[in-house]
Amino acid sequence: MINLAARDILHNWGKFIFTGIGLGLLIGVTLTMAGVYRGLVDDGRILIDTSGADLWVVQQNTLGPYAEPSSLPDDLWRSIRTIPGVAQAANVTYLTMQVRKKDEDVRVMVAGIAAGGPGTPGWPPHLVAGRQITRGHYEAVADIATGFRPGDRLKIRRNHYTVVGLTRRMVSSSGDPMVFISLKDAQEAQFLKDNDAILMQRRRIRTDPAFSLPGKPDLPEAVIALQTANNYVNAILVRIYPGFALEEVAESIRRWKRLTVYNRAQMEAILVGKLIATSAEQIGLFLIILAIVSAAIVAFIIYTLTMDKIREIAVLKLIGTRNRTIAGMILQQSLILGVIGFVVGKISATFAAPLFPKYVLLIPVDSILGFLAVLAICILSSIVAIRMALKIDPAEAIG
Amino acid sequence: MSNRGIRIENLSKHFGKGDTAVLALKNINMQVAPGEVVGLIGPSGSGKSTLLKCLGAVIDPTSGRVVLDDEIIFDDGWKQHDLRALRRDKIGFVFQAPYLIPFLDATDNVALLPMLAGMSDDEARKHAMELLTALDVQHRARAMPAQLSGGEQQRVAIARGLVNRPPVILADEPTAPLDSQRTLAVIRILNTMARRFETAVIVVTHDEKIIPTFKRIYHIRDGVTHEEAGEGRSD
Numbered sequence: 001m002i003n004l005a006a007r008d009i010l011h012n013w014g015k016f017i018f019t020g021i022g023l024g025l026l027i028g029v030t031l032t033m034a035g036v037y038r039g040l041v042d043d044g045r046i047l048i049d050t051s052g053a054d055l056w057v058v059q060q061n062t063l064g065p066y067a068e069p070s071s072l073p074d075d076l077w078r079s080i081r082t083i084p085g086v087a088q089a090a091n092v093t094y095l096t097m098q099v100r101k102k103d104e105d106v107r108v109m110v111a112g113i114a115a116g117g118p119g120t121p122g123w124p125p126h127l128v129a130g131r132q133i134t135r136g137h138y139e140a141v142a143d144i145a146t147g148f149r150p151g152d153r154l155k156i157r158r159n160h161y162t163v164v165g166l167t168r169r170m171v172s173s174s175g176d177p178m179v180f181i182s183l184k185d186a187q188e189a190q191f192l193k194d195n196d197a198i199l200m201q202r203r204r205i206r207t208d209p210a211f212s213l214p215g216k217p218d219l220p221e222a223v224i225a226l227q228t229a230n231n232y233v234n235a236i237l238v239r240i241y242p243g244f245a246l247e248e249v250a251e252s253i254r255r256w257k258r259l260t261v262y263n264r265a266q267m268e269a270i271l272v273g274k275l276i277a278t279s280a281e282q283i284g285l286f287l288i289i290l291a292i293v294s295a296a297i298v299a300f301i302i303y304t305l306t307m308d309k310i311r312e313i314a315v316l317k318l319i320g321t322r323n324r325t326i327a328g329m330i331l332q333q334s335l336i337l338g339v340i341g342f343v344v345g346k347i348s349a350t351f352a353a354p355l356f357p358k359y360v361l362l363i364p365v366d367s368i369l370g371f372l373a374v375l376a377i378c379i380l381s382s383i384v385a386i387r388m389a390l391k392i393d394p395a396e397a398i399g
Numbered sequence: 400m401s402n403r404g405i406r407i408e409n410l411s412k413h414f415g416k417g418d419t420a421v422l423a424l425k426n427i428n429m430q431v432a433p434g435e436v437v438g439l440i441g442p443s444g445s446g447k448s449t450l451l452k453c454l455g456a457v458i459d460p461t462s463g464r465v466v467l468d469d470e471i472i473f474d475d476g477w478k479q480h481d482l483r484a485l486r487r488d489k490i491g492f493v494f495q496a497p498y499l500i501p502f503l504d505a506t507d508n509v510a511l512l513p514m515l516a517g518m519s520d521d522e523a524r525k526h527a528m529e530l531l532t533a534l535d536v537q538h539r540a541r542a543m544p545a546q547l548s549g550g551e552q553q554r555v556a557i558a559r560g561l562v563n564r565p566p567v568i569l570a571d572e573p574t575a576p577l578d579s580q581r582t583l584a585v586i587r588i589l590n591t592m593a594r595r596f597e598t599a600v601i602v603v604t605h606d607e608k609i610i611p612t613f614k615r616i617y618h619i620r621d622g623v624t625h626e627e628a629g630e631g632r633s634d
């Protein structure tokens with residue numbers, strides 16, 4: 001039996017191809033949006049996965065260190081280290097800021113990592129070039145997405161750092177590439193003021209009568225030292241010994257230290273469920289709108305193509321063609337249009353994804369779901385045209 | 400009385416109900432024997448198309464009987480269950496315009512009908528080629544409808560009407576778009592094919608040129624027919 005849909009498409013291939021390309025670009029945008037969402041989720045997870053921590057110890061009743069500010073004394077890690085089951089405990093500080101790269105600013109998340117070495121929680125697990133930080137000050141490991149290369153100089157606040165190594169896909173939950181520096185440098189950078197602000201602060205303290213107590217001439221200087229020093233970190237990353245129950249160790253820290261502790265699943269829930277939930281909803285809504293627009297376009301195209309064939313359909317019905325054959329022809333054309341659109345969309349999304357400034361993650365399961373959604377949309381969209389075709393009176397062929 | 404060909408007894412057709420009812424056909428009686436070509440002539444609005452639609456099992460008559468090839472199709476409100484299959488297997492249609500399927504070539508336009516009836520593609524195309532050869536358009540067998548001349552398209556349309564060897568062909572103004580030479584050629588073809596395939600052919604027309612070619616003519620006016628002998632010059 002002749003495949004009427006295929007014959008019609010071959011006969012009007014130009015119309016179908018160009019329509020398919022138009023539809024494909026729309027599908028490409030839809031797939032890319034799904035990739036943007038996946039990229040957001042992946043950005044959120046990558047920070048957790050690469051931190052090397054089993055537990056995140058943060059300020060009590062906060063969602064720190066990524067979703068909310070958290071502040072802990074920087075000597076607390078020692079007492080946490082003594083809790084049974086804790087193999088490693090390391091301070092970490094995060095600050096999102098602009099760093100100077102020659103004549104331009106690059107938005108990054110600076111991570112202050114505790115002294116130790118590769119394998120210490122918070123340290124970048126793999127480098128793609130250069131080496132890890134070995135000096136206590138003014139060395140940095142940057143993600144390759146920052147555009148820095150080993151040997152480049154970058155400026156954080158008033159200090160210059162030399163890039164000694166490069167990582168790949170080390171980003172914050174908002175997708176900003178990371179720069180790793182020593183914890184001491186990061187603590188200093190966190191609250192480092194400019195020279196004018198420091199001078200004004202010193203002058204204010206020295207002239208404040210509250211600090212000019214008789215017999216205590218060193219008090220203003222002590223207050224100044226206290227105010228300029230930063231003895232706080234955002235979180236303590238904890239790794240536990242194999243064989244210990246994660247939740248038991250976490251509960252010990254909560255009970256004895258009165259701190260909030262998150263395990264990997266909880267941290268992921270915070271990042272994915274809370275931090276990027278609104279973005280995800282926004283993208284989800286956008287995906288729904290795109291799906292509706294795609295459905296409307298497919299429906300309109302198929303309806304128009306069917307309207308163009310009213311006379312032929314009337315003749316087909318008059319000469320005894322079954323409704324099933326006519327409905328099948330329209331449905332097949334709709335599906336073929338969807339397949340053309342999906343192929344074009346997939347190719348365009350694949351080529352467009354690297355051009356986006358933030359990470360766009362196209363995963364096969366989204367492509368499969370997208371393909372099934374396109375087929376479902378095409379089937380639904382063809383219903384209007386099929387209903388119209390089935391209503392055509394064969395008498396129209398006679399006149 | 401033989402029931403081969405097509406026979407119509409007291410066929411009436413009303414549109415609408417009550418005060419707004421319109422009587423389109425009134426007690427029509429016709430018979431066309433196998434191999435015979437008859438003309439159905441009448442002015443616009445006389446009921447030609449309505450009669451053709453009733454004969455083509457496209458609309459149901461209000462009353463009366465239609466017997467096609469020994470088979471009752473309509474009988475005072477009763478009708479056969481599968482009119483679609485009946486149209487496919489027992490009625491050939493030739494229209495004013497050829498209405499070929501634009502995305503099928505000449506062969507497949509003809510072969511489609513037997514394929515729909517369940518014949519294999521090869522066999523259907525073989526049948527189609529035989530008919531195209533009989534109608535002298537075999538050299539255009541692979542051409543698309545848009546590449547055919549008006550006369551060639553109409554011959555392909557006639558081949559499509561004949562391909563299932565139907566007992567009846569209903570031709571609605573089949574020569575309207577053609578010039579005099581092609582008009583007479585089409586009528587000659589219909590006569591030849593009617594005899595060759597033992598098919599009853601009803602040609603609806605108001606083309607003065609072809610009226611003398613019919614041996615019998617049914618005039619229809621205001622839904623009523625009367626029969627008269629024609630000149631039958633096509634032979």
